[in-house]
Amino acid sequence: LVSALLSYFVNYKQIVLSADQQEYKIQYSYKASMLAKLLCQILAIRYLPNGYVWWLVLEVVFAVVASVTLNRVISHTYPYLETDMDRGKELAKKYPNILTKVKQLFFHKIAGFALTQSSPIIIYVYTTLTIVALYGNYMLVILGVITFLTAMFNGITAGIGNLIAQGDKQHVVDVFEELFSINFLLSSVICFGVYKLLPSFIELWIGSDYLLDNTTLILLVIYTYISLTRQVIHAYINAYGLFGDIWAPITEAVINIGMSILLGYFYGLNGILTGVLFSLFLIVFCWKPYMLYMNGFKIKFSYYIVMYMKHIAILTICLVITCFVLNHFELEANMSLEYFVFSVVVYNGLFLVILFGFSFCVLRSFRSFLYRFLNKI
Known part of the structure; x- marks a missing residue:
């Protein structure tokens, strides 16, 4: 207290x-x-x-x-x-709009709290306390990596606000694409590592009795992906002060709880996670970028769709190549702590190198960010 x-x-x-x-x-x-x-x-x-x-x-x-x-x-x-x-x-x-923004932001925070804290309760209602504990173990690790990447991007909001205040819209959009590309790279590498190595980490940490099935793991990876890739969009929305859509977080919470209860009744833990992902997809994945482009950048949303599809195409190609290479020397990451660390380096290192290479060759925004970063150094 x-x-x-x-x-x-x-x-x-x-x-x-x-x-x-x-x-x-x-x-x-x-x-x-x-x-x-x-x-x-x-x-x-x-x-x-x-x-x-x-x-x-x-x-x-x-x-x-x-x-x-x-x-x-x-x-x-x-x-x-x-x-x-x-x-x-x-x-x-003198600045009454600050109180207005705070009141709007209050709804976003409350709805976000309901979104994150309701799932364990619903899981317990439809499953058992044991499943809640297993889910908690996985989420402990996942929330750790989300917090890590969030901390990396937390400091950019004020800089984005300063950039927006300069009034150069094209430069604002260019910087957004640069930050989106680097965030996409880091998020993809983290999610790849979570899918490949989280079960081995759980087994090494507390034993094989605490593992969840592969379908649940895939749903948790998708949750991690959406939570990580939203960071840049969230930072720009904060910088623009676009909090007027108080219906969005309320709708997100209602859809999350409603769909989790409905699907959880039929499909248990996987149904509850599907309900969470359904609400995240509609509001976080679709609505938030649309609002940023239409009300913030004031340009067509189709630009975002084209940019995103380029990133997804590169990610798909890199995943296929990485999995093809790894299939020739599968690693047993649960043998020891040292071997697990070695597996993390091999799996994530290989995927990072391949994705970095493709992103550098194909994405102009990624190259611009890299050159900007090197120039600062």
Whole structure:
């Protein structure tokens, strides 16, 4: 409770760093403290008596330390904020659209919470607590890789907002295509690794009794793919402030829960996941890009479809080539931790090299991003 309340009353100030394109300072201060906390908790629960009590104590201690560190960074970066804190009401009247955007965003956040938190409950209703635990193990890993890629793209929203403010629409679209291409590459490689190696990781981690069937794994990979590839579109929607479609997250939550209940009754866990994917496909995969192109870029949505089909065609070719090569030397990734790491390098490395090569040869946006990146270095 203390850790959660600090986020509302103290750590909210970090949004200033994000908006000022200085999110790296958040990583250095707050996130570094959280990493140290996690390592100490692991050691405490493993070696100290009453490890769970120590876990909670460390949670509180490091939450306070992280908050103090973060606020010192903010005070050092923006010393004038302390004297301007009493201007809130004045600025709220001057910029009323901010409160409007916050109210709109509230619906998106609540619906997103319902979307992610309802599935375990529905799974338990139609299956067993054991299936919920198996599903939780898989989602623990999947949400980890989603969080990892999300963290990589979190810092670009403020930069995109600055780019949009310059008013060069063509440049904005070009940068979007560049970011979309690199995000597509990383998302595809991650999803390929999840499909090929997640069962082996689960077996190595907690045993073969905790494996789910291959159909469930495919559905989870599709969920991971949609969640990862939405990052750039989500960043541009935030930069444009396109939160007026409050019906969309509500509709997404209703479709998700309704279809999950209906399909879960007939098909169990796979039916519930299909219901989740159905809502994600309609709102996240279809509607969000359409809204961005029509209301943000103000260009034809067909440009996005053509661009996306190019990426899908390249991905399909690379998957066929990679699977053809790997079929000649299948690896047993569950033998040991060392061999599993070796398998990760081989599977993901091979696919990354092939996809990178095709993307560089075919996609102008990918080449532009690479040249821009190299020039910055």
